Amino acid sequence: MAGNSIAVRPFVEQFAALKAGLPGTGVPWLGDLREAAIERFGDLGVPTPRLEAWKYTRLRPLEKTAYRAVGEADAAADAGRLPSVLGAAAGHRLVFVNGRLRPDLSTPGALPDGARIESLRDALASDPGALEAQLGRIGVLDGQPMLALNTAMMDDGYVLRVGPGVALPAPVEIVFLGGTADEPVACHTRNLILLDEGSRATVVEHHLGAGKGAYFANGATEISVAGAAHLTHHKVQAEGSGALHLATVHAEVGADATYEGFCFATGARLSRYEVGVRLVGSGANCSLTGAYMMRGDQHCDNTTVVEHTVPDTSCREVFKGVLDGKARGVFQGRIVVREDAQRTDGNQTCKTLLLSDRAEIDAKPELEIYADDVKCSHGATVGAIDEDALFYLRSRGIPEAAARGLLVRSFLAETLHDVKPEPLAEALEEMIAAWLSQAANGEQHE
Amino acid sequence: MAVTAETAKTVNKLAEQKYKYGFVTDIEADTAPKGLSEDIVRFISNKKEEPEWLLDWRLEAYRHWLTMAEPKWAKVRFPEIDYDDAYYYSAPKAADGPKSLDEVDPELLRTYQKLGIPLLEQERLAGVAVDAVFDSVSVATTFKKKLEEVGVIFCPISEAVREHPELVRKYMGSVVPYSDNKHATLNSAVFTDGSFVYIPPGVRCPMELSTYFRINAENTGQFERTLIIADEGAYVSYLEGCTAPMRDENQLHAAVVELVALDGAEIKYSTVQNWYPGDAEGRGGIYNFVTKRGLCRGRDSKISWTQVETGSAITWKYPSCILEGDGSVGEFYSIAITNNRQQADTGTKMIHIGKNTRSRIISKGISAGRAEQTYRGLVKVLPTAKGARNHTQCDSLLIGDECGAHTVPYIENKNMHSVVEHEATTSKISEDQLFYCRQRGIPAEDAVALVVNGFCREVLQQLPMEFAVEAQKLVGISLEGSVG
Numbered sequence: 001m002a003g004n005s006i007a008v009r010p011f012v013e014q015f016a017a018l019k020a021g022l023p024g025t026g027v028p029w030l031g032d033l034r035e036a037a038i039e040r041f042g043d044l045g046v047p048t049p050r051l052e053a054w055k056y057t058r059l060r061p062l063e064k065t066a067y068r069a070v071g072e073a074d075a076a077a078d079a080g081r082l083p084s085v086l087g088a089a090a091g092h093r094l095v096f097v098n099g100r101l102r103p104d105l106s107t108p109g110a111l112p113d114g115a116r117i118e119s120l121r122d123a124l125a126s127d128p129g130a131l132e133a134q135l136g137r138i139g140v141l142d143g144q145p146m147l148a149l150n151t152a153m154m155d156d157g158y159v160l161r162v163g164p165g166v167a168l169p170a171p172v173e174i175v176f177l178g179g180t181a182d183e184p185v186a187c188h189t190r191n192l193i194l195l196d197e198g199s200r201a202t203v204v205e206h207h208l209g210a211g212k213g214a215y216f217a218n219g220a221t222e223i224s225v226a227g228a229a230h231l232t233h234h235k236v237q238a239e240g241s242g243a244l245h246l247a248t249v250h251a252e253v254g255a256d257a258t259y260e261g262f263c264f265a266t267g268a269r270l271s272r273y274e275v276g277v278r279l280v281g282s283g284a285n286c287s288l289t290g291a292y293m294m295r296g297d298q299h300c301d302n303t304t305v306v307e308h309t310v311p312d313t314s315c316r317e318v319f320k321g322v323l324d325g326k327a328r329g330v331f332q333g334r335i336v337v338r339e340d341a342q343r344t345d346g347n348q349t350c351k352t353l354l355l356s357d358r359a360e361i362d363a364k365p366e367l368e369i370y371a372d373d374v375k376c377s378h379g380a381t382v383g384a385i386d387e388d389a390l391f392y393l394r395s396r397g398i399p400e401a402a403a404r405g406l407l408v409r410s411f412l413a414e415t416l417h418d419v420k421p422e423p424l425a426e427a428l429e430e431m432i433a434a435w436l437s438q439a440a441n442g443e444q445h446e
Numbered sequence: 447m448a449v450t451a452e453t454a455k456t457v458n459k460l461a462e463q464k465y466k467y468g469f470v471t472d473i474e475a476d477t478a479p480k481g482l483s484e485d486i487v488r489f490i491s492n493k494k495e496e497p498e499w500l501l502d503w504r505l506e507a508y509r510h511w512l513t514m515a516e517p518k519w520a521k522v523r524f525p526e527i528d529y530d531d532a533y534y535y536s537a538p539k540a541a542d543g544p545k546s547l548d549e550v551d552p553e554l555l556r557t558y559q560k561l562g563i564p565l566l567e568q569e570r571l572a573g574v575a576v577d578a579v580f581d582s583v584s585v586a587t588t589f590k591k592k593l594e595e596v597g598v599i600f601c602p603i604s605e606a607v608r609e610h611p612e613l614v615r616k617y618m619g620s621v622v623p624y625s626d627n628k629h630a631t632l633n634s635a636v637f638t639d640g641s642f643v644y645i646p647p648g649v650r651c652p653m654e655l656s657t658y659f660r661i662n663a664e665n666t667g668q669f670e671r672t673l674i675i676a677d678e679g680a681y682v683s684y685l686e687g688c689t690a691p692m693r694d695e696n697q698l699h700a701a702v703v704e705l706v707a708l709d710g711a712e713i714k715y716s717t718v719q720n721w722y723p724g725d726a727e728g729r730g731g732i733y734n735f736v737t738k739r740g741l742c743r744g745r746d747s748k749i750s751w752t753q754v755e756t757g758s759a760i761t762w763k764y765p766s767c768i769l770e771g772d773g774s775v776g777e778f779y780s781i782a783i784t785n786n787r788q789q790a791d792t793g794t795k796m797i798h799i800g801k802n803t804r805s806r807i808i809s810k811g812i813s814a815g816r817a818e819q820t821y822r823g824l825v826k827v828l829p830t831a832k833g834a835r836n837h838t839q840c841d842s843l844l845i846g847d848e849c850g851a852h853t854v855p856y857i858e859n860k861n862m863h864s865v866v867e868h869e870a871t872t873s874k875i876s877e878d879q880l881f882y883c884r885q886r887g888i889p890a891e892d893a894v895a896l897v898v899n900g901f902c903r904e905v906l907q908q909l910p911m912e913f914a915v916e917a918q919k920l921v922g923i924s925l926e927g928s929v930g
Contacts, residue, residue, distance in 0.1 A: 052519060154623075213626055342847070352859070354862035355862065356862060357829065357862055357863075358829070358860075359860075360858070361857070361858075361869075362856070362859075364854065364857070365853075365855060366848070366852070366855075367842075367852060367872055369844065369850060369872050370850045371844075373843065373847070373874050374844070375871075375872075376873075377870060377871040378853070379869045380855070380868040381867045382857060382865070382866040383864070383865045383866070
């Protein structure tokens with residue numbers, strides 16, 4: 001085992017102590033699922049850089065910090081005034097505090113007939129049978145210790161189901177607030193997005209954290225996009241500066257369906273956004289876009305695997321990072337083209353801008369190809385701000401800090417110009433501006 | 447480079463042909479008992495009449511080897527190697543070593559003739575000095591006198607240990623330490639021969655230096671060790687090519703090549719590798735586990751690797767450059783062709799340490815039949831490498847729908863004042879290009895050879911003349927039976 005077996009122990013003990021109280025107790029299939037998952041987690045161990053998939057990211061906080069599981073009191077914490085990245089555009093809003101739904105803060109609104117959004121706890125309480133075929137189906141545990149831990153300990157999350165041909169007129173906003181507990185807590189949120197044939201939805205996840213304390217958000221999302229359906233899945237990660245944020249997303253995309261994943265990250269001490277997309281129907285299409293801005297000693301890992309399993313599928317990936325201070329960025333992108341996946345069109349780009357002498361980027365864009373009639377490419381670049389461009393701007397009277405900001409914004413622009421709805425794009429612009437003004441003022445994350 | 451009609455013909459005709467160089471020469475070998483132990487290491491050292499320090503070094507390597515795990519990260523599959531089931535020393539019988547060609551075993555000479563190795567004086571490729579390695583011992587060296595005039599040392603490494611111990615002791619293991627990786631460590635313990643080259647300051651080696659390797663006796667692993675040192679302002683171009691006879695059992699080949707370039711020196715190292723790849727079903731074939739590394743120690747030094755890899759059942763090879771001197775340059779040009787059941791995991795490492803260091807990687811992979819091929823490369827820029835630049839281009843071509851072509855580049859950059867660029871593409875042979883050729887009356891298989899040679903053009907151009915012709919033929923031969 002290349003994983004760390006010692007760091008596993010506290011979680012295994014927690015599971016044994018808490019399993020009777022986890023949602024869905026008494027549902028036999030769920031109990032079995034949890035037991036199998038904790039066993040798998042124990043076998044795999046906490047990932048270490050000795051595992052190729054974790055070569056550049058070491059989960060040090062899990063070795064050093066004891067996280068306890070969240071409880072009722074944590075979920076009831078005062079959330080203060082919560083910002084929204086959608087504002088009035090959010091048709092439906094769920095708020096989770098320390099991993100649990102807070103109905104008092106949520107405004108789910110009315111969804112069209114055939115569509116339904118609720119918390120995992122509620123879904124398991126009302127009709128657990130409906131989830132039996134879905135939970136753990138797409139997110140297979142092979143080589144996925146943190147997903148296994150999530151599966152064993154899943155506590156709450158959101159479940160969005162959209163029936164055949166139904167299109168949600170307004171985006172769904174999900175807010176996850178962490179870091180309000182006095183001591184380090186771990187929350188394992190599990191989300192499920194199921195889009196039936198020909199349906200459409202936009203989901204915007206906003207992860208944010210209060211304070212500087214340590215906490216562990218180990219989220220997992222399983223997504224099924226059936227034939228001709230279209231899911232736009234945005235994520236804004238602005239966790240607190242002490243957070244360990246792991247997000248595992250597994251999506252399955254059917255014929256002529258589209259999955260659009262987008263992640264903008266500025267938060268957390270250590271974060272990893274791991275996306276696995278399987279294109280299982282002809283004409284399936286996926287786009288993954290990421291933008292991140294890191295400083296101080298932040299560590300941001302983006303890991304993607306896009307698997308083309310049938311003919312005529314396509315994917316496009318663009319990840320761009322801005323690294324300042326001693327921040328470290330990691331990009332691991334793999335495109336797999338299986339034997340039958342002829343006429344695959346795959347494209348991947350990873351670009352990084354280093355703003356500091358001490359920042360570091362580790363990139364590993366991979367192509368794994370078993371079919372011959374394919375068109376796949378990837379490109380990666382690393383560099384600093386172009387001195388000539390900076391000089392050009394300065395020669396036109398733009399102060400240095402503003403000129404640098406302009407160049408950083410234009411660097412990231414490619415990842416942002418397709419972001420809809422408009423209010424989200426504006427909110428992201430503001431976040432970028434705030435990050436840049438901090439840089440200009442010489443402030444550093446701690 | 448233009449594709450000759452010959453290349454196209456070769457592709458066409460070779461579909462049925464067996465491995466061209468498959469035969470075993472029957473020469474009595476002086477062989478150590480099977481297996482690996484301290485005694486075998488001592489036996490080899492004793493045979494070579496080596497000094498105490500070298501034996502100690504070998505033993506240290508052997509003891510370290512026992513503690514090491516087999517590297518598993520490469521994308522190649524093969525049964526566990528039984529290191530005790532191989533011979534580690536085998537030398538053609540020649541008590542004192544031949545002084546001229548007349549003394550060379552005629553059977554051996556006939557073997558070379560079959561391979562078309564330019565060993566004799568009247569060789570058509572004039573100006574090539576050959577240090578021919580048959581199994582593990584060098585048997586003939588030509589043009590030695592001419593090289594001696596300018597002070598170039600080009601000899602078997604065992605001779606260098608005797609004649610130039612100060613140079614060998616200073617540089618051997620300085621680029622690839624004995625503890626580097628399991629295969630290199632094994633080589634350090636049991637290496638039997640290889641070449642040693644030293645180019646004195648300011649000397650431009652007057653000819654291309656060339657070594658042909660062959661594996662001959664059954665079940666003998668070959669552990670070559672090559673050390674090339676280019677002193678300040680020196681230049682050398684070194685060619686290495688290999689063929690191996692046909693056999694059924696897998697053979698281990700774990701070579702180590704170390705290059706050292708001092709201030710302003712340049713080393714160009716070219717390889718054409720066509721060891722026996724196994725038959726169409728993947729039986730037999732050579733395991734080619736090679737550690738090649740060059741150290742650009744001096745400022746403005748340059749090391750350039752060019753390789754054409756068509757043979758071996760399994761290739762595990764990453765010729766690398768450590769760019770330590772300010773302004774030093776590393777280059778890697780590679781063509782890898784895998785067919786049938788061949789597996790290749792190959793690429794390079796460019797480690798930028800010095801200021802304004804530059805590296806360039808061009809890799810062309812062609813996968814056919816049921817072969818699996820991976821480009822695996824690392825570009826690492828350390829905080830000291832201000833102004834470093836890298837450009838990498840990896841292209842893969844797939845022929846047939848049962849093969850695999852993979853690209854795994856690693857980029858680790860710790861310096862903002864550096865530029866790293868990586869591009870990779872994977873595609874199949876363009877139908878349009880084939881159609882264009884066929885429309886002009888070129889048969890399908892000739893057209894494929896034409897397109898493939900065009901695809902490899904940037905790398906073929908880097909090869910010295912002597913090799914370019916052979917390499918081009920090999921491109922065709924290696925793809926036999928993959929089209930049509």
